[in-house]
Amino acid sequence: MTTVAVKPATMAQALTRALRDAMAADPSVHVLGEDVGTLGGVFRVTDGLAKEFGEDRCTDTPLAEAGILGTAVGMAMYGLRPVVEMQFDAFAYPAFEQLVSHVARMRNRTRGRMPLPITIRVPYGGGIGGVEHHSDSSEAYYMATPGLHVVTPATVADAYGLLRAAIASDDPVVVLEPKRLYWSKDAWNPEDPQTVEPIGRAVVRRSGRSATLITYGPSVPVCLEAAEAARAEGWDLEVVDLRSLVPFDDETVSASVRRTGRAVVVHESGSFAGPGGEIAARVTERCFHHLEAPVLRVAGFDIPYPPPMLERHHLPGVDRILDAVARLQWEAES
Amino acid sequence: MTTVAVKPATMAQALTRALRDAMAADPSVHVLGEDVGTLGGVFRVTDGLAKEFGEDRCTDTPLAEAGILGTAVGMAMYGLRPVVEMQFDAFAYPAFEQLVSHVARMRNRTRGRMPLPITIRVPYGGGIGGVEHHSDSSEAYYMATPGLHVVTPATVADAYGLLRAAIASDDPVVVLEPKRLYWSKDAWNPEDPQTVEPIGRAVVRRSGRSATLITYGPSVPVCLEAAEAARAEGWDLEVVDLRSLVPFDDETVSASVRRTGRAVVVHESGSFAGPGGEIAARVTERCFHHLEAPVLRVAGFDIPYPPPMLERHHLPGVDRILDAVARLQWEAES
């Protein structure tokens, strides 16, 4: 094994590398979607794959998302491992029936005889100045659908690791890629096999004793920033990056909250019936007697995603997170 | 006004009556869907409407759910009030993109200039021995979509009232009709205008002091039964029927939980990222210091809806509700 210098890479590059490595390792891995071939995807995540592996392995499909996912189902039935790209979050909706009624259920419907190892890549979330329908946080829909795994990376290394793990999984995995982190950079060594993370494990990104911020994907850097800012207020915040929404890592999350006694869930998705409700509820079920305050939520508003010029008001930012932390009934303690 | 004897009626009959009254009162109300005309719908809810109002007012459409909802959008744009029937819960999924990207957002996208007064009737839930794809509880998807109202009746009178209110609403309303209550009967006076309920108000179906069961739709009768059974164990349970999932009646729910100090949310839908998470989280946010125990959830398992022969194991029943009530940390109190 050659030693490769740890160099800065973007999340998009790590995703490309994950696809390339997976395709090189396993000839049954096929990429398909709109513009994924010649163009290399609108975010360039599939850049170079058609050239390297041929158009049969990385295929520009007709413009029809249900068709893309539906044919991927058939390909998986025949032993391939399709990796599907949905161009943007909202453009995955036409494939919803295929996703819920087939992708999520085929293993179960056939008593395990017909698993569907399909990876569904969905660039999601806001913060990139996208016009309407280009910035949805659609994770609640996927989380509420038994049979799907749902993962979302917040770091370059996790982007690689989770995508490789998704492709390796014998089950369908929805990989939610935070659009606004595509160009975020980290020092990252692509040759390090450690970067392949198993699906289902959260990670503590920052240890702290005052309260836990439970978050994922695009909100992780925001929470880390908030934790830094919180030091000035005397709070030592722990930040848990869920990485996997399904399965949910109750162990890591509950352990953290039991330690800190306070928690705030942070995500871009709308609050009502969003991921935060589930997370708050299950943390409360498990840690009730350790809680000094109710688990609070800092989330997007319950509105259609706003236009570029207003999105900063919608996205959970450092101030809003600190406001929530401040409401964690500190008086009650002292 | 003539006085009409209060007679037993089924929920299906009340829904039919609501459609008929709405169509008679307002010529802009149009019903469309698969088999709603000549056949009167597979559940006979639209029975007689095509005959009474003509096929232009109650129309058998081609078999395409996105087309049905999409054309309803256009009809609403031109000033009609379409009432769309989705034949079964899972068969609403093909219309998901139209629902999320247009129906829920058109008012907002146009700054209020183009409201869409569309009613979307969705027979939902299990308990009728339906084969796969015929028993989904899909409310989590709708609740997580800002711009939609979501209501679900548990009684014959509410079925009438909520459907009339939905049709009268200038916003899109998803009316989730519990399939297994279609043939449930109540004494009901169709001439009583009181039966039209405003959207957004929960109701206490049974008062009690020990704990609150928060529920809706098909689980309301089960909770009432559980409350009766609980008397034997010495528990006096309050049962809140939400009726409207969006908007959510925090006032009624919180008031009840503050009174009782304990709560269990009960629904058929899967637990993970289901409605119960949101409800438990918001109740906890609002009533934390009144809670003697964490808000618990009794829900369907996180699995694709099971086949008829196994569904009784899946559906929340009296025993499972009482088990949850028993876990509400009664010792802690005494």
Place this chain on the structure above:
Amino acid sequence: MTVMEQRGAYRPTPPPAWQPRTDPAPLLPDAEPYRVLGTEAAAQADPELLRRLYAQLVRGRRYNAQATALTKQGRLAVYPSSTGQEACEVAAALVLEERDWLFPSYRDTLAVVARGVDPVEALTLLRGDWHTGYDPYEHRVAPLCTPLATQLPHAVGLAHAARLKGDDVVALAMVGDGGTSEGDFHEALNFAAVWQAPVVFLVQNNGFAISVPLAKQTAAPSLAHKAVGYGMPGRLVDGNDAAAVHQVLSEAVRHARAGGGPTLVEAVTYRVEAHTNADDATRYRVDAEVETWREHDPILLLEREMTARGLLDDETRQAARDDAETLAADLRARMNQDATLDPMDLFDHVYAEPTPQLREQRAQLRAELDAEKEGTH
């Protein structure tokens, strides 16, 4: 003067990119459904094939009757009968090689059975117990598909994958006239044509989608006319003429196998029974209509032809009937046994490995069932 009136009158210089890439003429269906039985074409039909079809039709009719009877006895949750459509069901199964794949819709358990799946397994889903019963890989039959037209892209993807792998496999996908209105029908046919996937789409136009007649479903000259819009051949066939359906499907399968791409076949047939046992067909159609179709019954048409050609003696009839009765008796006997189901199965196949959350829920149900058994509840 309108464009239409001017047809042929102008010789425009087309825009640079314009070139008709396919000649539409051979893609268009004939004006009338293709028939073999009772026509000159019948002379070329292989007697062995006719005998085989006959035996299968008789068996299929009996199967339909038995399955319907089982609903009355509460042994099936629901049964969508294919009575009157046996020619399509049987031919769809017979034209395939062992390595090929069949993609049935929810009405097509007969095709599944004709392909060799144990009828009890084919009916597992409709019985109300474990989901799709048979192992899809054993006979290369996809699970019965209820959400309409959603199986069509699956068939395309599978056929495409097989072709990419260099396997000589054809997929035949079945759908109803109503199903052609769904977006998935459109997307599947388009993908198939663009990819030149070896797929045959068989539309059984049985006149109704539950209560909705074809005239409310489409304004097209025929459903087969949809094919040209995808760049694939459309074929129209009398769906009650088993020999014709067999021939048209065989040709389409051969065409696909030879790399010629997909074909859309519309078989004109009729749903003689109600939509399912739960449906009341008298609400939307008159008996007289059903009667005209009984005259055009697939078994009747084949019997007439075979009798005329001296291919149907009493022995052959009796053998077919006996075989059908054996099937029915076996089906009855086995379906009348109570299915035993393990509720724990509910958790075992949601994922390859149950999530921690499912393990908790599994334990909960286990505890409940144990308590139930011990009578503590």
Place this chain on the structure above:
Amino acid sequence: MTVMEQRGAYRPTPPPAWQPRTDPAPLLPDAEPYRVLGTEAAAQADPELLRRLYAQLVRGRRYNAQATALTKQGRLAVYPSSTGQEACEVAAALVLEERDWLFPSYRDTLAVVARGVDPVEALTLLRGDWHTGYDPYEHRVAPLCTPLATQLPHAVGLAHAARLKGDDVVALAMVGDGGTSEGDFHEALNFAAVWQAPVVFLVQNNGFAISVPLAKQTAAPSLAHKAVGYGMPGRLVDGNDAAAVHQVLSEAVRHARAGGGPTLVEAVTYRVEAHTNADDATRYRVDAEVETWREHDPILLLEREMTARGLLDDETRQAARDDAETLAADLRARMNQDATLDPMDLFDHVYAEPTPQLREQRAQLRAELDAEKEGTH
């Protein structure tokens, strides 16, 4: 012998229900795109119409250039240019009566402007501020539609509703070649044909869906050939020939208004610019291809014809140019002013009445903004 070889050889007795309800022949498109400019048909073109089209094309070209320039200045979030497609954009707007409705896709702001909407309002969405800008009811233009093909069923529903109300209204809906692959395209056309709704579907086949060329999008002889599968006429027209597009669309609108039902029009054109300003077209196509299309430019074609017929003097040219410059200058000036947006708007139009939950969230943002203003944050 195969079915195809046997064509015409048999005369089968068709199944009872079988009757071709529509003659497919008149529904099929011509073999080549219809053209007027440079052909004999041009002699019949109304000079007034040509002058009007010319002025609009010049204006449209300038509008496209200005909007693209505004993206470079950061005044537009994104702009999908219709440069090279102005003939379609302009004709789509001009063939409609005031009472008619236009359903644009995301690329069709030019059609929206040509219909009379203030360009600043037409560009509101792409500017990144309040959503769809213009009041849809003022000029009867539906909001710009980004999810591809989803506007088509809206157009059908609206046209159907108008017809039910007895109003003499036609809807014209625009979609791209890529959009024809979506299920919504299929469902919309089918509903339109079954309901005989007064809709005209205009497909601008500009050769690409972002990077994907037509050959990967469809294998059909032409997109217009899809029409027969729904039972409506399909028309193929040179999309860069403004007179031809205008004529074909006018006829389709007239046909729809007269109760003849929907028409599918495929206009063969070309996207001269990249998909949007954010796209790099060199990754998927060569300049030479773009160049051949520049020879077939809609303004060039019209200028040639008008010059030959003495309809284009310097004055006309200058007037068109001046008008275009006025539009551009006004657009520039007004777009260069910062938009003022009220964040509170975020909550006001989600529902007719904000829910209690939204009222809480509104109050939260209000408090935050107030605090921000007071500098407490």
